[in-house]
Amino acid sequence: MVCHSRRDFLRGNLAPDETDQMRPPGARGDFASLCDRCRKCTEACPEGIIVQGRGQRPSLDFSKGACTFCGDCARACPSGALLVELVAEWPWRAEIRPSCLSLQGIACRACEDACETRAIRFRLMTAGRAVPELDPERCTGCGACAFTCPAGAVAFRRDLPAAVGARE
Ligand code: SF4
Ligand code: SF4
Secondary structure (H helix, E strand, O other), rough: OOOOOHHHHOOOOOOOOOOOOOOOEEOOHHHHOOOOOOOOHHHOOOOOOOEEOHHHOEEEOOOOOOOOOOOOHHOOOOOEEOOOOHHHHOOOEEOOOOOOOOHHOOOOHHHHHHOOOEEEEEOOHHHOOEEEEEOOOOOOOHHHHHHHHOOOOOEEEEEOOHHHHHHO
C-alpha cells in the first residue's frame, strides 16, 4: 500500500508517479525533477543496493541487501536531489505479506533473526505454530528482513508522507 497526503500533491511535493518509488534515503519530495541520473549515489553505496528505477533514476533494491542509513549516497549527490539532513526521515516501513512461510504453517524465523531493532517478534499459536508480528514503531525500514526472507514476503509501505517533502 502506498499512502500520501492530499496536501503533498497540492503543494507539488510528490509527483503522482513518485509515491511508489523507493528512492535513496535523503530524497527530497521533488526528487524526480532534481535528479539528473548521474549515478553517483549508486556508485557511492557501500551496500550495492541502489539500482536504476523508473525514469532511470535511483531506487533501492532490498533483494541485494539492507540499508545502513550511512548517508554516503546523499553526500555523493551533486544535484541536491538527496540531502544528508533528510536521511533520518526515511519514510518506508516493512509489512509482512500473506505469502510468509510461517503464516502458511511452515517453520521459518529468518526475518526475526535479521531484524536488529527486534521489530519482528513471533507469537506462539496452537499446535506449536508461531506467526510474525511487526512493530512499526521499532521498524527503521532498513530492509534486512526483506533481504533475508526466502519467500519474498516482506513488502514496504510509505509510512511518513509529510516528512518526504518537508524541505523545499
Ligand atoms: S544510506 Fe548508505 S547503505 Fe543506504 S542506500 Fe545510501 S549509501 Fe547505500
Ligand atoms: S525493515 Fe529492518 S527494522 Fe524493519 S522489520 Fe525489517 S529488519 Fe526490522
